Amino acid sequence: MRRGKKMYDIHIKCLYAITMDKEKRIFPKGSILIKDGIIEYIGKEVKAKAKKTIEGEKYIALPGLINCHTHVYQSLIEGIGYDMHFNPWNILFLLPLVSHIGPEHASASAEIAALEMIKSGTTAFSDHWYLHTDFSNIDKVAQVFYQSGLRNHSVFGFLNESFAGWKKNTDTEMVRSEKALMDAARSFIKNWHKKGRTIVALGPGSTEDVSRDFFKKIIVLAKEMDVSVVTHIAGWVEIVSTSLKKYKMRDLEYAHSLGFTGKNAIAIHCVWLNAEEMNIIANTETKVVHCPVANMHLGYGIAPISEMFFRGITVGLGTDGAASYTYDMFEIGKTAAMLGKVKNLDAEAITAEKVLEMLTIDGAKVLGMDSFTGSIEKGKRADIILVDLDNPHLMLGGKPVPKIVYSAKGNDVVTSIIDGKIIMENRKVLTMDEKSILVKAKRMQDDLIEKAGEKTKILLRTNWPTRGKASWRMN
Ligand SMILES: [Zn+2]
Incomplete structure (x- = not known):
């Protein structure tokens, strides 16, 4: 023909x-x-x-494959602190480094991540950026994404209470005031939303990182701007007990009470949901992102995604940050299938076809992009x-x-x-200079280690752990 x-x-x-x-x-x-x-x-x-x-x-x-959740800044810190839970990893290893991230580190992290994504078949992704140690960081990152040619869902993140429960200020600010964050978010939307292949979204870090009132204001702004709202929900079991203690509600129930749920809401992780919470997600058409490799690496648990499929919930797949040690969505997809099968003792719990749906068209639905991508x-x-x-x-x-x-x-x-x-x-x-990106990323990583100080350098020099739990992980 x-x-x-x-x-x-x-x-x-x-x-x-x-x-x-x-x-x-x-x-x-x-x-x-x-x-x-x-x-x-x-x-x-x-x-x-x-x-x-x-x-x-x-x-x-x-x-093209769709990565529904990552934090590109963490691409500079892989290999520094590993095989441990969210806390102490976050506080002992992540914080001393990332609290020093400036615009140059930000763009280097975005470049190396974008390069890896392109080279492993990702064509669209969502990056949750809350590291406003400098408010121009996110702008630099957006410029890199624009230049790379990748389709992106750039989530402007918010931390006004804590960074993963950690409240003390560092020598560079990570937890910022409500007003500063709101002003920066509005200007980010104005500059980047629907520019080229970029779609902007708003992302409170988690229910413990953002105050009740501020969380509500972010939801209102997202509705006003008609952008999606993204947050980490019930990833680690501790956040559910914190929420029960503080609000007498489980994590998702609490977020739902603030008005978070809905067609444009994206809940990351959802490992510790009960049946009632899954029904809330289903009834409100909230979208879920499953990050199986990061969840396994951090010992979070196994998200009940086949129970979610049973309720008709749309689930996309994500790498999350450094804890997955990869941007390869084929690896994430295969892991999701294997983990689902073994959790349910059922080889049909998550099939190859379902994985490919999550990697493509369902991922596009999660990010609100299915009218123009996710299928050929x-x-x-x-x-x-x-x-x-x-x-x-x-x-x-x-x-x-x-x-x-x-x-x-x-x-x-x-x-x-x-x-x-x-x-x-x-x-x-064809859109990026691979060699110079690798050189710059290494230089920026060395600079962060230098800025993090002696404690981080000592950690990097520690010997092979030979017996039981490595003490350096617990200090
Ligand atoms: Zn995350």
Whole structure:
């Protein structure tokens, strides 16, 4: 079949095109035609004129992966404090470093994270940035995202009471006043919301990091601006007991009482929800983000996501910050499946198909982007990745979806197209200078360690822990 005389921008030919559309169609030997950033054709292979044709007879095309929750600033601190719970990790290891983050560190962290995301097949993500040690940090980060070509949901974070329960001021401010935060949030929305591929959202750190009144004001502002509101809910079990003590309500119940829940609300983690709270989430159409690797690493627990599916709740997947040690969403997806199966003693609890939904179209629903991304469909923006099957671990004999979900890795993605533009081609990122980013990130990490002081340096020099619990983790 020939598609007339029209000149398309890109013609992708592939072994399989996995659409993730409503019918979940998969086209063997497919064609995708893109013009002006829009998918104009998806279906059986056709002949067409195009400025660029990708001969992908060994490629699977699928919608770009969506990381629904991360904190890019933590990409500079991986390997510094690990194998421990949120606290002491946060207080002993994270705080002395990140309290010194300035605009240059902020942009270096965003660059290295963006690079890793592009190189592992993510095309859209949500970053929760609450490190306003300098109010221009978040602006620098937004500039990097803009430059990278990635589609992003940039969450302006708020901490006016504490940083993860930690209240004392550091020598650089992390917990800021209500007024300063509100002014900065309004200006961030004005400067960045709907600019290019950026959508802004508002994100109180958690119910313990933000005062009751301020939490309500943030929700009002989000409604006024018609942006989503994002917070960490019932991730670690301690926050539920804190909430019960303080408010006589569980964490989600309390957030619900403030008006948090609703179609535009995104609840991160949701590990410790009871049945009633899951019903609240379902009835209000609140969205959930599951971060299985970070939850496992920090010993948070296992979020009951198959119970959520049973109630019709939309769940996306996220890496969260440094605790996952990766931006590779293939790894997150596979872990979500394996963890769900073992938790429920049921191999069907979370299937390969469900994982791919969470990684693509459901993730887009969580971030409010499903009208234009999350699937390869006529009329949607072209956010597409190509996975090279010409690898021993990807030899295709059976169905393509389980192979993609259970065997593919981020570095099997050879080409990435976002908004109709080729962002990575044959593993070369075209929007960012990889070498200089790596050099700068290392320099910025060294600078943070230097600023954090002797205690952090001693921690980095400690020996291999040989017996039982390593004392340096507990000091
Ligand atoms: Zn988080």
